Amino acid sequence: MRLLEVDNLTTYYKLKDGYVRACENISLHLERGEAIGLVGESASGKTTAALSLIKLLPDNAHVMAGSIKIEGRDIAGATEEELRHIRWKDIAIIFQGAMNALNPVRRVGDQIVEALRIHEKLSEKDAGRRTAELFEQVEIDSDRVREYPHEFSGGMRQRVMIAMAIACNPKIIIGDEPTTALDVMVQAQVLQLLETLRREREMGMILITHDLSVVGETCDRVAVMYAGQIVEDGPTEKVFEAPSHPYTRALITAFPNIEGERYLAASIPGDPPNLLSPPGGCRFHERCSEVSELCRNEAPEITDLSPGHRAMCHLLQRKVKVK
Amino acid sequence: MKNEHTENNPLISVRGLEVYFAARSGFFSSLVSRKTSMVRAVDGLDFELGRGEILCLAGESGSGKTTTGKAILRLLEPTGGEVFFKGEDMNTFNRSRLRRFRQEAQIIFQDPFESLNPRQTVFSTVAEPLEVNHLTRDRSEKEERVAEALVDAGLNNPRELFMRYPHELSGGQRQRLAIAGALVLKPDFIVADEPVSMLDLSIRAGILKLMVDLRDDKGISYLFITHDLSLAWLISDRIAVMYLGKIVELGSADDVIKTPLHPYTKALVSVIPVPKRVSLIGKTLLEGETPDPVNIPSGCRFHPRCPEAQPRCSLEEPVYREVNLKHFGACHFI
Secondary structure (H helix, E strand, O other): OOEEEEEEEEEEEEEOOOOEEEEEEEEEEEOOOOOEEEEOOOOHHHHHHHHHOOOOOOOOOEEEEEEEEOOHHHHHHHHOHHHHHHHHHHHHOOOOOOOOOHHOOOHHHHHHHHHHHHHHHHHHHHHHHHHHHHHOOOOOOOHHHOOOOOHHHHHHHHHHHHHHHHOOEEEEEEEEOOOOOHHHHHHHHHHHHHHHHHHHHHEEEEEEOOOOOHHHEEEEEEEEEEEEEEEEEEEEEHHHHHHOHHHHHHHHHHHOOOOOOOOOOOOOOOOOOEEEEEEOOOOOHHHHHOHHHHHHHHOEEEEEEEEEEEEOOHHHHHHHHHH | OOOOOOOOOOOEEEEEEEEEEOOOOOOOHHHHHOOEEEEEEEEEEEEEEEOOOEEHHHHHHOOHHHHHHHHHOOOOOOEEEEEEEEEEHHOOOOOOHHHHHHEEEEOOOOOOOOOOOOOOOHHHHHHHHHOOOOOOHHHHHHHHHHHHHHHOOOOEEEEEEEOOOHHHOOHHHHHHHHHHHHOOOOOOOEEOOOOOHHHHHHHHHHHHHHHHHHHHHHHOOOOOEEOOHHHHHHOEEEEEEEOOEEEEEEHHHHHHHHHHHHHHHHHHHHHOOOOOOOOOOOOOOOOOOOOOOOOOOOOOOOOOOOOOOHHHHOOOOEEEEEEOOOEEEEEEOO
């Protein structure tokens, strides 16, 4: 049984002038101990997709369709009470700005103790002991549980966030740009820690990032999002070696590869579309270098390329048909 | 990329540049102690920037790279050292020379959302520097110059954009507008402080290409400040790696990235991601974070984190010297 199976998840935001089609027909699956990267530029719908999983969405968001199953159990219709349970013990989340996510006027240790007492029903003393253990696991001196968030550096704060996320032994961790604001070396330290913990605890991980490079370092599989849709997904190596959607190709070319040649890649012209009224046909057609008449009129279907590797582009369908 | 920078006639040369700040202390400690501690943000830099060169200052936060850029532009008063601009010592600049310098040198900031005034139209954003410096005689000349700067920054149909506000532009267009604001004064020198780090990958390449084209067409020199070494390698002619206010290594972009000398550069290069599946498990990383520049470690300032540190490193500060041809480093063991 799969740890997580998401089918055709569609979430819209309701605005005065209509619906923002933030994510449409997102299908994902995750095995135990596996990490999948959800990559996309700003406003591509990656965060909406991930937050839809645990319904941490603003009031004007509506999950229009789709099913979400954790170990076979459908949680789409879960009540608020059930969700509270799911949120810490099944799925936990690490946010980007730890300074905003931690309460600045409470000791960091107390914030974890509180979660443990509510969700794991531990006594004050046991929760304190567990918190100290969690600090050791994220490689922070356990004496520091009594400090306040401002006494920690950026990297250390992000470690506290990780300690908090793993406090109730979740099966799945969602990292929403967990290393974006950190220095390169600290970023590598935090990603290394996340990968170690994931392996030890066999957690599934969904890493949301705009940075393709982070995916190469941490994720077994990658799903590339553009304008609210997954345009390509597959094993990380496959997607890097044989990117099949023109958008993925452009992203990978834009990535400076110090092992390759030194040249400035052409940028993708234009800007991502407005999701209040996304363009007809393929959503990427206005910016695509390989656009044809078909792309303007008809939305492409997802094409299987090799086991586990799929992309959504008319060009691929044609190739498959010719074969 | 160009490499023939007129070596004997650099645009900028920096000699022993220092910028210290008085560290803020609490009210109580200011009563009990008279000692003010100093943050040595930039602590003795020597480098030159050739004409038409792109020199990257690379380093983590707290390394002093932005402070260096601001000190060269005299947006901050240096504590010590000299900066020569076109051969003139900037310490001797009087008000009118400094005013002229501010037309010759410009800065582009990281965040085009914050660096632009949301209540100013595209036209007035770009026209303002012209007005301040009384550079145009009439409205039509001003419009001409603004349109020209916008086109130079890659914003076509400039006159259609004149009356737009920043919020009506996309992220890439906004950064181009910020660049147009810098270009309108026809500078020779631009400090670009993380100009693309807020931009999405697909838009980044266009801005970088624009900056390189401006160098090629107009001979603009750049001091390009970034924390991203792979980006530094991509865009610059030479890279200077900074750590806690000092340059630890400087050389051609290829030399620094492909054959780094200093253990700090080596560590940074080892974590540059490549488009492959490479797990971080088992990789040796530098421990800890850059220390506070109030308490700079003795000897080599990198020694507490250096994987190759020897007893000597904590006692003696290494000399910054030319290790290989045009490839400089500051480490006892290179």
